[in-house]
Structures are given as structure tokens and as C-alpha cells.
Amino acid sequence: MxxxxxxxxxxxxxxxxxxxxxxxxxxxxxxxxxxxxxxxxxxxxxxxxxxxxxxxxxxxxxxxxxxxxxxxxxxxxxxxxxxxxxxxxxxxxxxxLELITVPVLLQEQVTDDNALLCPMLDARRMEVYAQLFDRSLKEIRPIQADIVDETSYKEYLDKGPVYFMGNGSEKCMDVIRHPNAHFIQDIKxxxxxxxxxxxxxxxxxxxxxxxxxxxxxxxxxxxxxxxxxxxxxxxxx
Structure with a gap:
């Protein structure tokens, strides 16, 4: 060490x-x-x-x-x-974005084996910088600048739970209403x-x-x- x-x-x-x-x-x-x-x-x-x-x-x-x-x-x-x-x-x-997932994993806030983690950073208006990982921090989708609307991340949400976190996720809570969308607040x-x-x-x-x-x-x-x-x-x- x-x-x-x-x-x-x-x-x-x-x-x-x-x-x-x-x-x-x-x-x-x-x-x-x-x-x-x-x-x-x-x-x-x-x-x-x-x-x-x-x-x-x-x-x-x-x-x-x-x-x-x-x-x-x-x-x-x-x-x-x-x-x-x-x-x-x-x-x-x-x-x-990888760093944002660490407190969530350390605190075991995600327990679903098939869950994906989507850390987000606010990029002004309805744009976010986002990336998707599995629970082992294997990258599922690389970093992109996304314009968020009600269909965002649907291809992943239709397959299982996705946990959104980071200051970019806060403005998405009222837009992404999919039943598999979960939001973990106050993650920095x-x-x-x-x-x-x-x-x-x-x-x-x-x-x-x-x-x-x-x-x-x-x-x-x-x-x-x-x-x-x-x-x-x-x-x-």
C-alpha cells in the first residue's frame, strides 16, 4: 500500500x-x-x-x-x-465520474446485482456529462454529454435498475420517470x-x-x- x-x-x-x-x-x-x-x-x-x-x-x-x-x-x-x-x-x-460512484458503493446503497450506476455532472441547462458502469465499475457506456429528456437512458432502464447520482442527476429527477430509475442524492x-x-x-x-x-x-x-x-x-x- x-x-x-x-x-x-x-x-x-x-x-x-x-x-x-x-x-x-x-x-x-x-x-x-x-x-x-x-x-x-x-x-x-x-x-x-x-x-x-x-x-x-x-x-x-x-x-x-x-x-x-x-x-x-x-x-x-x-x-x-x-x-x-x-x-x-x-x-x-x-x-x-468514476469517483462519484465510490461513496455509493462503499455505503452499499446499491444492492441489485444487475444494477447500473450512472454518475452525472451538471453541464448547464438540461445537459449532463454522464457515464454508465456496472457494480464492479466495468464501463458499460463511455462518457458523453447528454441532453436529458424523458427517453434518456431508456435502453438501459428497460433492462433493469439504473441508479443516478451526482449534481447532474438532481435536475433529471422530474424528467426521467421510468420505474427502474433510482436517484441517490447529495453525492459529491x-x-x-x-x-x-x-x-x-x-x-x-x-x-x-x-x-x-x-x-x-x-x-x-x-x-x-x-x-x-x-x-x-x-x-x-
């Missing part, structure tokens, strides 16, 4: 955890909003001090690799890469749940190239012009 510094910044929650021998031994979370630029450095300093004070050798840094907030993912990846360079440790990428991707996925990637030697690693955004970032900029362009015409 390994000592891993886990960083999660894919949504509005900023969280950092330290796991050692498959146990979470340090955890900090901020749920007050997208404060990653302020909170992440503070949490990481506290985590590294905890590791050093307990004389635990750090083996790797795990970071959520997306999809999710463009800014949040970039902040998390930059911090993770800096630590890997500074401490000469391995970098592990943990997919955000958090650093304290990353270590089972990170440990599995260590066992498989699935490490990232620190120099070339970039998060998986799924969609290209589009910068929005401010109202002041739009007004000035209008005046120049």
Missing part, C-alpha cells in the same frame, strides 16, 4: 485528503463555493505538513482529471504537478473517496506523464466576454 495525497477540484467543492495503507488519515473540505484558488494551497500545505510531521514517505499524488469545471480542474492539475516535481513522486489521474466527488481508485491505478502502474498531463474537459473551454467588453465593442461600431 502507498501514501497518496488526493486532490479534488472538479466541482464547486475543494477537498484534499491523505491516504495511507488504504485508509484516509487526513481530510479537508470546503463546500462554500468555487474557492479553489484560495483554499487549495492552504489545504495542501496542511496535508504535506501532516505527512512530514508523521514521517510518512509520500508515494504519489492523485488528482481528479475531469470532466468538470474547467478552472477547477486546471487549478488542481497545476497543484498536483507542482508537488510531483517538487517531491519526485508519481502522478495519478482519477476520472471524476471528494478527495477522501479517491484512494480506492488511486490504489488500483498504482497496482496497474497507470501513472501520468507529469510534463504532459492535462485534464479531460470533454468540451473545449469557451471564454465569455464581459458586459463591459461587449458594450465597448458596440460603441466602436
Amino acid at each position: 502507498s501514501c497518496i495525497l488526493n486532490i479534488e477540484t472538479s466541482t464547486e467543492v475543494c477537498s484534499v485528503a491523505v491516504s495511507n495503507d488504504a485508509e484516509c488519515i487526513f481530510n479537508e473540505e470546503d463546500h462554500s463555493g468555487p474557492n479553489h484558488a484560495v483554499k487549495l494551497g492552504q489545504f495542501v500545505d496542511e496535508a504535506l505538513s501532516f505527512i512530514d510531521n508523521h514521517a510518512i514517505p509520500l508515494d504519489a499524488v492523485a488528482v481528479s482529471c475531469g470532466p468538470g469545471s474547467y478552472t477547477g480542474l486546471r487549478i488542481g492539475a497545476s497543484m498536483a504537478k507542482g508537488i510531483c516535481y517538487g517531491r519526485d513522486v508519481k502522478l495519478i489521474a482519477v476520472p471524476t 466527488p471528494l478527495a477522501k473517496y479517491m484512494f480506492p481508485l488511486a490504489e488500483r491505478r498504482i497496482a496497474l502502474s497507470q501513472f501520468e506523464d507529469v510534463a504532459y498531463f492535462v485534464p479531460f474537459y470533454l468540451k473545449d473551454f469557451v471564454a465569455k466576454a464581459s458586459k463591459d467588453m461587449l458594450a465597448s465593442l458596440h460603441l466602436e461600431k
Whole structure:
């Protein structure tokens, strides 16, 4: 087993955890909003001090690799890469949607043998980033950006129970009314749940190239012009 510094910044929650021998031994979370630029450095300093004070050798840094907030993912990846360079440790990428399933599985909230898990991230309006897994986290359908309506995921729902989770699922509850659709609320991707996925990637030697690693955004970032900029362009015409 390994000592891993886990960083999660894919949504509005900023969280950092330290796991050692498959146990979470340090955890900090901020749920007050997208404060990653302020909170992440503070949490990481506290985590590294905890590791050093307990004389635990750090083996790797795990970071959520997306999809999710463009800014949040970039902040998390930059911090993770800096630590890997500074401490000469391995970098592990943990997919955000896969991470969302971990607390559901750990808490045994899904008991049907044939159930599918559908983690979702809000992608504005009625669009979500979604993926489907079985209970062993074998991918059944890859990540897609889905426009949700009453027929969404019907081909899977007709075959058996599907459990939806993550902040994208909350806006689907009144739209997807299939009897096999189940919704698990208040599930967030958090650093304290990353270590089972990170440990599995260590066992498989699935490490990232620190120099070339970039998060998986799924969609290209589009910068929005401010109202002041739009007004000035209008005046120049």
C-alpha cells in the first residue's frame, strides 16, 4: 500500500485528503463555493505538513482529471504537478465520474446485482456529462454529454435498475420517470473517496506523464466576454 495525497477540484467543492495503507488519515473540505484558488494551497500545505510531521514517505499524488469545471480542474492539475516535481513522486489521474460512484458503493446503497450506476455532472441547462458502469465499475457506456429528456437512458432502464447520482442527476429527477430509475442524492466527488481508485491505478502502474498531463474537459473551454467588453465593442461600431 502507498501514501497518496488526493486532490479534488472538479466541482464547486475543494477537498484534499491523505491516504495511507488504504485508509484516509487526513481530510479537508470546503463546500462554500468555487474557492479553489484560495483554499487549495492552504489545504495542501496542511496535508504535506501532516505527512512530514508523521514521517510518512509520500508515494504519489492523485488528482481528479475531469470532466468538470474547467478552472477547477486546471487549478488542481497545476497543484498536483507542482508537488510531483517538487517531491519526485508519481502522478495519478482519477476520472471524476468514476469517483462519484465510490461513496455509493462503499455505503452499499446499491444492492441489485444487475444494477447500473450512472454518475452525472451538471453541464448547464438540461445537459449532463454522464457515464454508465456496472457494480464492479466495468464501463458499460463511455462518457458523453447528454441532453436529458424523458427517453434518456431508456435502453438501459428497460433492462433493469439504473441508479443516478451526482449534481447532474438532481435536475433529471422530474424528467426521467421510468420505474427502474433510482436517484441517490447529495453525492459529491471528494478527495477522501479517491484512494480506492488511486490504489488500483498504482497496482496497474497507470501513472501520468507529469510534463504532459492535462485534464479531460470533454468540451473545449469557451471564454465569455464581459458586459463591459461587449458594450465597448458596440460603441466602436
